[in-house]
Each structure stands twice: as structure tokens, then as C-alpha cells.
Amino acid sequence: xxxxxxxxxxxxxxxxxxxxxxxxxxxxxxxxxxxxxxxxxxxxxxxxxxxxxxxxxxxxxxxxxxxxxxxxxxxxxxxxxxxxxxxxxxxxxxxxxxxxxxxxxxxxxxxxxx
Amino acid sequence: xxxxxxxxxxxxxxxxxxxxxxxxxxxxxxxxxxxxxxxxxxxxxxxxxxxxxxxxxxxxxxxxxxxxxxxxxxxxxxxxxxxxxxxxxxxxxxxxxxxxxxxxxxxxxxxxx
Numbered sequence: 001x002x003x004x005x006x007x008x009x010x011x012x013x014x015x016x017x018x019x020x021x022x023x024x025x026x027x028x029x030x031x032x033x034x035x036x037x038x039x040x041x042x043x044x045x046x047x048x049x050x051x052x053x054x055x056x057x058x059x060x061x062x063x064x065x066x067x068x069x070x071x072x073x074x075x076x077x078x079x080x081x082x083x084x085x086x087x088x089x090x091x092x093x094x095x096x097x098x099x100x101x102x103x104x105x106x107x108x109x110x111x112x113x114x
Numbered sequence: 115x116x117x118x119x120x121x122x123x124x125x126x127x128x129x130x131x132x133x134x135x136x137x138x139x140x141x142x143x144x145x146x147x148x149x150x151x152x153x154x155x156x157x158x159x160x161x162x163x164x165x166x167x168x169x170x171x172x173x174x175x176x177x178x179x180x181x182x183x184x185x186x187x188x189x190x191x192x193x194x195x196x197x198x199x200x201x202x203x204x205x206x207x208x209x210x211x212x213x214x215x216x217x218x219x220x221x222x223x224x225x226x227x
Contacts, residue, residue: 004156032213043118043204043218044157051213090157094213101170102216104157 002027004093004105012111013081021076021108023091032094033074034102035065039087047089050074061085086112117141120205120219127195128227135190135222137205143217144210146188148180151202151221163188164210195226 003026013019025031032051036044048059055067065076074091091105118139127133139146148160162170163182177199179191188205202221208214 034215036216036218041220043120043206043220044216045218046215049215092216101159101162106154106156 002031002093002095002103004091004103006089006091006105006108008108009106010109010111012113014113015083016080019076019078019081019085019110021089021091021110023074023076023105024072025074025091025093026072027093027095029095030067030069033065033067034092034094035059035063035074035076036090036092036104037061037087038090038107044090047076081110081112083112083114086110118205118207118217118219120203120222122222123220124223124225126225126227127192129195129197131195132191132193134192135203135205135224137188137190137219139186139188139205139207139217141207141217143207143214144185145208145214146182146185147206147208147216148188148190149204149206151204153201157204161190192224195224197226200224200226 005024034049035047038044047063048057050057050067058064063078088107088109090107092102094102121136145164147162150158160174161180166182177194181189204221205219206216208216
């Protein structure tokens with residue numbers, strides 16, 4: 001069965017600093033990969049997704065993620081964090097043989113210091 | 115109105131009550147989902163409907179009963195719940211395949227006393 005891990009439960013960075021959130025997955029082939037963000041009291045919003053092709057994908061709000069097949073990773077990055085980026089970030093995996101069953105990681109909570 | 119709308123946003127109920135959560139999507143999607151989000155636990159898929167037919171049911175207790183009368187509406191009927199069922203219940207919709215992103219509502223915060 002597919003699974004998703006996000007090793008960091010909580011990360012704190014200073015505003016303007018760079019950010020990398022880690023995501024590792026377990027699946028036999030290349031899955032479909034997603035990053036979502038959840039602000040307090042809100043639902044989840046898609047930041048970016050990877051299906052195939054270029055392994056570096058660009059998303060909204062200045063985020064990007066890189067798919068590394070050899071490491072089964074899909075880490076999320078941002079060069080300069082803004083205070084409004086403070087939120088919960090979820091990595092998710094989908095696969096053709098899993099239909100509409102997306103598997104989510106446990107989430108990483110990001111705090112931003114002024 | 116656009117996107118995915120959930121009502122009520124907050125619900126407090128006793129263990130013997132019967133209530134329902136409602137979800138409506140205005141995106142023309144074919145699939146709708148119920149997820150449960152509890153503190154310190156990953157998002158749990160409860161139900162998936164595709165073209166109004168249930169295609170996934172992840173061993174959810176029978177005290178949760180979904181209903182999908184059409185492709186735009188999804189309900190979660192609740193009865194005789196337990197305090198551990200207190201959580202944020204998120205509705206989502208998608209095109210209906212594993213490549214399609216999920217569009218989430220803002221959730222219904224349920225507290226069971």
C-alpha cells in the first residue's frame with residue numbers, strides 16, 4: 001500500500017529565510033504527487049502537483065517542489081518565506097491503480113518569526 | 115457562488131442526537147469526498163462518490179451514513195456518535211481520477227458531548 005511520511009512535525013523559520021519541507025512516499029511506481037496548504041480554520045488548497053515530465057514543478061505563492069525518484073521524495077521549497085506562509089502543509093499521493101483514493105501525509109506545521 | 119461549500123461550519127451534538135453535514139460543489143466535478151481531520155492524525159478518507167455512486171468506503175463505522183443525491187451535493191448523516199468522533203470533517207470534490215486535484219471546503223467542526 002502507498003504511504004506518505006513528512007518527517008518534520010513543526011518547523012520554525014524567520015521571515016525572509018528559505019524553506020524546505022520534506023516528503024517521502026512509498027509506492028512501486030511513480031505516483032502522482034501533490035502539496036496542499038491549510039491555513040487555520042480553512043480547508044486545504046493545492047500548491048502544486050507532479051504527474052510526469054520536468055521533475056521541478058512550480059506552484060502558487062512562490063513555492064516549488066522537486067521530484068527525486070531515487071530518493072522517493074517530493075520536497076517543497078520556497079526561497080524567501082513570508083509571514084502569511086504560516087500554515088499546515090500536507091503532502092499527498094495518488095496512483096492510477098488507487099482510483100480516487102489519495103493518501104495524505106501527517107502534515108508539517110510552519111511557524112514564521114518576524 | 116463558487117467552489118465547495120460546507121454547512122454548518124460548527125456543530126455541537128450529544129451522543130444521542132441525529133444531525134447532518136451538507137456539502138455542495140459548483141465546479142462541475144464528478145467525484146465528491148468526505149475526509150476526517152483529527153488532531154495529530156493524518157487526514158482520513160471516509161467516503162468517495164463518483165457519479166453519485168459510492169466507490170470507496172474505508173471501514174467507517176455505521177454511525178456515519180453518507181448520501182449523494184446528485185453530483186453537486188453530498189451529505190454525511192450522523193447518529194449516536196461518540197466523543198472520539200469530534201473532529202473537522204472536510205468535503206472535497208475532483209474531476210474523478212487520480213490525476214485530478216482535490217478542491218476542499220472549509221470544513222465542519224464537530225464536537226460530540
